[in-house]
Amino acid sequence: MIRNIKLTIEYDGTNYHGWQEQDNLQTIQGCLKQAIYDLCKENVIIYGAGRTDAGVHAKAQIANFRTESKIPDYAFAKALNTLLPEDIAIKASVEVPDSFHSQFAAQKKAYSYNIINRKTRPTMDRKFMHWVWVLLDIDRMQEGANYLLGKHDFSAFEAANSPRQSSVRTIYEIRVEKKQDYVKIWVEADGFLYHMVRNIAGTLIAVGKKKYAPEHIKRVLESRNRTLAASTAPACGLCLEYIEY
Amino acid sequence: MIRNIKLTIEYDGTNYHGWQEQDNLQTIQGCLKQAIYDLCKENVIIYGAGRTDAGVHAKAQIANFRTESKIPDYAFAKALNTLLPEDIAIKASVEVPDSFHSQFAAQKKAYSYNIINRKTRPTMDRKFMHWVWVLLDIDRMQEGANYLLGKHDFSAFEAANSPRQSSVRTIYEIRVEKKQDYVKIWVEADGFLYHMVRNIAGTLIAVGKKKYAPEHIKRVLESRNRTLAASTAPACGLCLEYIEY
Numbered sequence: 001m002i003r004n005i006k007l008t009i010e011y012d013g014t015n016y017h018g019w020q021e022q023d024n025l026q027t028i029q030g031c032l033k034q035a036i037y038d039l040c041k042e043n044v045i046i047y048g049a050g051r052t053d054a055g056v057h058a059k060a061q062i063a064n065f066r067t068e069s070k071i072p073d074y075a076f077a078k079a080l081n082t083l084l085p086e087d088i089a090i091k092a093s094v095e096v097p098d099s100f101h102s103q104f105a106a107q108k109k110a111y112s113y114n115i116i117n118r119k120t121r122p123t124m125d126r127k128f129m130h131w132v133w134v135l136l137d138i139d140r141m142q143e144g145a146n147y148l149l150g151k152h153d154f155s156a157f158e159a160a161n162s163p164r165q166s167s168v169r170t171i172y173e174i175r176v177e178k179k180q181d182y183v184k185i186w187v188e189a190d191g192f193l194y195h196m197v198r199n200i201a202g203t204l205i206a207v208g209k210k211k212y213a214p215e216h217i218k219r220v221l222e223s224r225n226r227t228l229a230a231s232t233a234p235a236c237g238l239c240l241e242y243i244e245y
Numbered sequence: 246m247i248r249n250i251k252l253t254i255e256y257d258g259t260n261y262h263g264w265q266e267q268d269n270l271q272t273i274q275g276c277l278k279q280a281i282y283d284l285c286k287e288n289v290i291i292y293g294a295g296r297t298d299a300g301v302h303a304k305a306q307i308a309n310f311r312t313e314s315k316i317p318d319y320a321f322a323k324a325l326n327t328l329l330p331e332d333i334a335i336k337a338s339v340e341v342p343d344s345f346h347s348q349f350a351a352q353k354k355a356y357s358y359n360i361i362n363r364k365t366r367p368t369m370d371r372k373f374m375h376w377v378w379v380l381l382d383i384d385r386m387q388e389g390a391n392y393l394l395g396k397h398d399f400s401a402f403e404a405a406n407s408p409r410q411s412s413v414r415t416i417y418e419i420r421v422e423k424k425q426d427y428v429k430i431w432v433e434a435d436g437f438l439y440h441m442v443r444n445i446a447g448t449l450i451a452v453g454k455k456k457y458a459p460e461h462i463k464r465v466l467e468s469r470n471r472t473l474a475a476s477t478a479p480a481c482g483l484c485l486e487y488i489e490y
Contacts, residue, residue: 010367011369086368123255123334124255
């Protein structure tokens with residue numbers, strides 16, 4: 001009997017060339033495929049909910065694969081964790097209907113973009129936070145972020161040469177929070193374009209540094225012109241937080 | 246003119262054989278000494294407030310050294326940060342009276358012991374948290390911890406063959422806090438014996454797992470017998486939080 005198994009995956013993306021399998025490069029999908037092969041002796045196809053870039057982290061990436069193995073669904077997590085490298089872990093494994101596809105069935109996704117905002121470069125946080133030493137004005141960042149709420153064409157925040165048919169997405173929530181030296185940009189949407197969160201983060205950081213007024217975000221958004229947004233914030237600050245189905 | 250410079254140092258201790266300089270081994274003190282040599286061409290003696298073990302982290306270790314260099318005191322931080330490896334950073338540098346000694350002048354020290362308490366092994370936190378998969382009972386841990394408050398002979402929580410003359414220390418505060426999957430043991434004292442926080446953490450974890458009653462802590466403390474305490478918790482969970490003068 002063939003079952004469809006859904007995995008919830010956490011990873012430290014520092015040492016990987018992103019999610020997607022690539023020849024001769026270490027990727028999350030490639031490591032998962034190998035671990036499943038080691039466990040079940042099956043060459044499975046793994047469908048991921050989203051392709052995270054090199055250096056991007058995930059607290060709850062979702063993937064699914066089909067297997068003929070007789071292992072109980074919940075037991076995949078523990079078994080795979082003994083086979084996976086120390087920077088990838090399966091938090092849960094569960095059988096789902098055959099129709100389930102982790103990418104197409106996703107209703108909502110949330111990412112955080114994490115900044116350490118202080119004079120001194122980070123040590124312990126250096127792989128999980130983007131360091132900004134200019135003091136950020138959080139209120140301005142939130143004011144700018146508010147222009148992004150709702151359904152918009154986000155072309156201006158999409159990487160050049162992206163393959164998507166439509167650049168329209170809906171942002172349900174976007175919050176800029178500060179706690180001690182840590183600034184978190186939290187974005188929840190029905191989906192994200194390639195580099196969208198990192199481009200939004202880069203532009204909001206420029207607003208927080210007072211390079212731009214908060215209204216600049218509105219102008220960039222309406223222009224649909226990628227060249228108006230600030231530079232893409234570094235991968236290490238980005239973390240896929242959750243995916244809702 | 247010889248000045249006495251005090252440094253506040255943050256480090257990710259993962260890749261170091263602890264604070265103290267050792268021949269042919271990478272240590273925090275050794276890296277600092279080298280960076281100061283590169284900057285000032287002086288072979289200085291660095292006095293550290295406390296010797297952290299291999300794998301232990303610090304948010305604000307304190308050290309001092311004497312120099313003849315003409316660099317303004319505040320400028321050492323920035324200059325040394327360009328010379329130090331990415332896992333060590335100077336947060337502040339300031340001139341102090343010649344009588345200041347970072348170890349002997351310390352009035353209070355605080356350490357945190359950081360635990361990730363969930364079924365799945367950690368990925369992003371694996372170098373900064375000790376993983377405990379059995380659900381910990383925080384109330385029991387705090388109840389046990391309360392026996393340690395105040396002035397006691399902490400021999401039972403000191404590593405065997407420790408060189409200290411007296412094992413009496415005063416714990417001013419000891420808190421066990423839980424937030425989502427994270428458990429933090431926070432201890433503030435006038436000083437700590439060798440392995441004291443890690444031995445306390447190991448024993449409190451055993452209480453949290455219900456291996457021992459909270460009152461067991463009192464019996465261990467009063468016994469002054471190291472063999473009654475549970476095993477030393479791993480170094481990666483320990484972080485030197487601050488030192489007060």
